[in-house]
Amino acid sequence: MAVLVVAAHDNKSVRANVANAVAAATKLDSDVHVLVAGKDCGEAARSAAALQGVTKVLHVEDAAYANWLAEDIAPLVVKLAPNYSHVVMAADSVGKNVAPRVAALLDVGQVSEAIQIVSPDTFVRPIYAGNAMATVQSGDKVKVLTIRPTNFKAVGTGGSAPIEQIGGEGGKGLSSYVGAELSKSERPELTSAKIVVSGGRGMGSGENFKIIEALADKLGAGVGASRAAVDAGYVPNDYQVGQTGKVVAPDLYIAVGISGAIQHLAGMKDSKTIVAINKDEEAPIFQVADYGIVGDLFQIVPELTAAVGKK
Amino acid sequence: MKVLVAVKRVIDYNVKIRVKADNTGVETANVKMSMNPFDEIAVEEAIRMKEKGAATEIIAFSAGPAQCQETIRTALAMGADRGILVQTDAELQPLAVAKLLKAVVDKEQPGLVIVGKQAIDDDSNATGQMLAALLGWSQGTFANKLNVADGSIEVKREVDGGLENIKLKMPAVITTDLRLNEPRYASLPNIMKAKKKPIETLAPDALGVDVAPRLKVLKVEEPPKRKAGIKVKTVAELVDKLKNEAGVI
Ligand SMILES: Cc1cc2nc3c(=O)[nH]c(=O)nc-3n(C[C@H](O)[C@H](O)[C@H](O)COP(=O)(O)OP(=O)(O)OC[C@H]3O[C@@H](n4cnc5c(N)ncnc54)[C@H](O)[C@@H]3O)c2cc1C
Ligand SMILES: Nc1ncnc2c1ncn2[C@@H]1O[C@H](COP(=O)(O)O)[C@@H](O)[C@H]1O
Numbered sequence: 001m002a003v004l005v006v007a008a009h010d011n012k013s014v015r016a017n018v019a020n021a022v023a024a025a026t027k028l029d030s031d032v033h034v035l036v037a038g039k040d041c042g043e044a045a046r047s048a049a050a051l052q053g054v055t056k057v058l059h060v061e062d063a064a065y066a067n068w069l070a071e072d073i074a075p076l077v078v079k080l081a082p083n084y085s086h087v088v089m090a091a092d093s094v095g096k097n098v099a100p101r102v103a104a105l106l107d108v109g110q111v112s113e114a115i116q117i118v119s120p121d122t123f124v125r126p127i128y129a130g131n132a133m134a135t136v137q138s139g140d141k142v143k144v145l146t147i148r149p150t151n152f153k154a155v156g157t158g159g160s161a162p163i164e165q166i167g168g169e170g171g172k173g174l175s176s177y178v179g180a181e182l183s184k185s186e187r188p189e190l191t192s193a194k195i196v197v198s199g200g201r202g203m204g205s206g207e208n209f210k211i212i213e214a215l216a217d218k219l220g221a222g223v224g225a226s227r228a229a230v231d232a233g234y235v236p237n238d239y240q241v242g243q244t245g246k247v248v249a250p251d252l253y254i255a256v257g258i259s260g261a262i263q264h265l266a267g268m269k270d271s272k273t274i275v276a277i278n279k280d281e282e283a284p285i286f287q288v289a290d291y292g293i294v295g296d297l298f299q300i301v302p303e304l305t306a307a308v309g310k311k
Numbered sequence: 312m313k314v315l316v317a318v319k320r321v322i323d324y325n326v327k328i329r330v331k332a333d334n335t336g337v338e339t340a341n342v343k344m345s346m347n348p349f350d351e352i353a354v355e356e357a358i359r360m361k362e363k364g365a366a367t368e369i370i371a372f373s374a375g376p377a378q379c380q381e382t383i384r385t386a387l388a389m390g391a392d393r394g395i396l397v398q399t400d401a402e403l404q405p406l407a408v409a410k411l412l413k414a415v416v417d418k419e420q421p422g423l424v425i426v427g428k429q430a431i432d433d434d435s436n437a438t439g440q441m442l443a444a445l446l447g448w449s450q451g452t453f454a455n456k457l458n459v460a461d462g463s464i465e466v467k468r469e470v471d472g473g474l475e476n477i478k479l480k481m482p483a484v485i486t487t488d489l490r491l492n493e494p495r496y497a498s499l500p501n502i503m504k505a506k507k508k509p510i511e512t513l514a515p516d517a518l519g520v521d522v523a524p525r526l527k528v529l530k531v532e533e534p535p536k537r538k539a540g541i542k543v544k545t546v547a548e549l550v551d552k553l554k555n556e557a558g559v560i
Pocket of ligand 1: 199200201202203225226227228229240241242243244245246256257258259260261262263264267277278279280283295296297298324348349431
C-alpha cells in the first residue's frame with residue numbers, strides 16, 4: 001500500500017523538511033503520495049511533485065486549509081487514510097499539532113519523532129531527551145508517524161509526479177486563525193542550516209547577541225539559543241534548541257555561553273562537529289564538544305569572527 | 312467554568328537516566344519522581360484563571376500507579392481543588408491516557424482541559440491533541456499566552472517561525488509551552504490544606520477504557536555516546552582545526 005506524506009507549505013513551496021519526510025516514506029514503500037492542501041497552493045503542489053521518490057501529489061484547494069488549523073486538516077487526512085499503510089509528517093510545529101489528532105481520529109497510536117525505520121512496522125524513537133532509544137512496533141491498521149527530519153537525508157528534486165486535484169472537506173468552525181508574529185531573519189533557517197551558532201545565558205542580554213549574529217553572518221550560519229536565553233527574553237522562542245525546542249544536526253554547531261544541560265544536548269548532539277566556548281572548564285558541554293575553548297566569550301567570539309574570514 | 316488539568320508523574324528532570332541492563336526500559340527504582348514540568352505550568356495557568364474569576368473549580372487528573380496520588384497532592388497544594396486518580400499499573404500510552412481523560416471529561420463536563428505539551432519521559436507530545444480529537448473539541452497547542460473571552464479563548468502559540476495567534480471555540484483543550492507562565496511553589500499552609508482535599512480513585516475498567524498499548528516496546532537501548540574531543544588554547548588553533556581537520560568551514 002502507498003504511504004501518504006502530509007506536507008506543510010507556504011503556498012509557494014513545501015517546507016524543506018518535506019524532502020526528509022519523503023525520504024523516510026520511501027523506506028516504507030516505493031509508492032509515496034504527498035498531500036498539499038491549502039488556498040492558492042498550486043505552486044507548492046508543483047514543488048512536491050518535483051521531489052524524487054514521490055509518485056503522486058494530491059492537491060486540495062479549500063480556504064478551510066489556508067492556515068493549517070488541525071481541527072480542519074485532520075478530518076481530510078482521516079478521509080484519505082484508509083487508502084494508505086502509513087501517514088507521515090515531519091516532526092515540526094505543524095506535524096506535532098496535526099498528526100496526533102489524525103491518529104486519535106483513526107483510533108491508532110502515534111509514533112512520535114521516529115529517527116530510524118527498521119521495517120514498515122518497527123521504528124526507533126528517542127525517549128527521555130534522547131538518553132534512551134526505544135524500538136517500537138505498531139500493530140495498528142494505519143501507522144501514523146512523525147519523523148525527525150535531521151535523521152533522514154532529504155531526497156533531491158527533478159521528479160515530475162502527476163498532480164491530482166481532490167476536493168476538501170470544508171471547515172469545522174472550531175477554531176480560527178488570527179495572525180502571526182514571525183521572527184524575521186535573512187539568516188538560514190535553524191533546522192536546515194549547515195552551520196549553527198547558539199548563545200546561552202552567558203550572553204547576558206539580547207543586545208549582546210549581536211556578537212553571535214556577527215559570527216553567524218560571517219559563516220552563513222543560523223542562530224539558535226538555549227532555553228535560558230529564550231526565557232530571559234534575549235531572543236524569540238523559535239530560537240530554542242533542545243528536547244522541547246528544535247532539533248538540529250548541522251555540520252558545525254558552535255555553543256557559546258551554554259552549559260550543556262541534557263535538555264539542550266538533546267537538540268544538538270547529532271551535529272557533525274561541535275565547538276564549545278565557555279569560561280567554566282567544568283561545563284558539561286565540553287563532554288560532547290569536538291573542540292572546546294575555555295575563556296570569556298566576549299573576547300573569543302569577536303576574535304573568531306575576525307579570524308574566520310581570513311584566507 | 313470547571314478546568315481539568317492533567318499531571319503526570321515522571322522521573323525528575325535532573326535525574327541522570329540509566330537504561331536497564333536487560334534493555335526493557337529505564338531504571339526507575341529509587342529514582343526521584345516529580346510532576347512533569349509542563350504540567351506544573353498547566354496547573355499554574357488554571358490557578359491564575361481561578362484567581363481572575365475565569366475558572367470556578369480546578370480538578371487535577373493523573374493516571375498511573377498509586378504513587379500518582381503524590382503528584383495530585385502537589386497540584387492540590389499549588390491550588391487545585393480536588394483530584395481524580397485513574398489507578399493502574401499498566402503501561403499507559405498517549406492514546407490510552409487521552410481515552411481516560413475523555414471518560415473523565417464526559418463525567419465532569421469541564422469548559423477547558425489544560426495538559427502539558429510533552430511528557431519529559433516518553434517525549435510523545437500527543438496526548439492533548441488526541442484528547443481534543445476524541446472530544447471533537449478545538450485545540451490550542453504549545454500555548455505561550457491564553458486569554459479567556461466570552462465562549463472563546465485566544466491562544467498565542469509557539470510555532471517554528473515565532474508566534475501564532477488563534478481563537479478557539481470553547482470547550483477546548485490547551486497544551487502548555489515553557490513560556491506560558493512561571494509555576495508557583497506550594498506554601499507550607501497550602502501543603503497542609505491540600506491533605507484534606509479529596510482525591511477520587513477510579514479504575515480504567517470502571518471508565519470503560521481499554522488501555523492496552525498500541526505500540527509494543529521491543530527494546531530500549533543506550534544512545535551512541537559522543538566522546539569528548541580536545542581543548543584548544545587559541546582562536547587561531549580553533550580556526551585551523553575547523554578548516555583543516557574537521558573541514559567544516
Ligand atoms: C521541561 C524542561 C525542558 C527544557 N527544554 C530545554 C530545551 O529544549 N533547550 C534548552 O536549551 N534547555 C532546556 N531546558 C533547560 C535546561 O535544563 C537548562 O536550564 C538550560 O539549557 C540552561 O541554559 P544555559 O546553558 O544557557 O544556561 P546556564 O546553565 O546558566 O549556563 C550558562 C553558561 O554560560 C557560561 N558563561 C557565562 N558567562 C560567560 C562568559 N562571559 N564567557 C563564557 N562563558 C560564559 C557559564 O559558565 C555557563 O556554563 C529545559 C528544562 C526543563 C525543565
Ligand atoms: N499518565 C498520565 N497522567 C496524567 N497526565 C498525563 C499522563 N500522560 C500524559 N499526560 C498529559 O499529557 C501531556 C503530554 O504527554 P505526552 O503526550 O505523553 O507527551 C502531559 O504533559 C500530561 O499533561
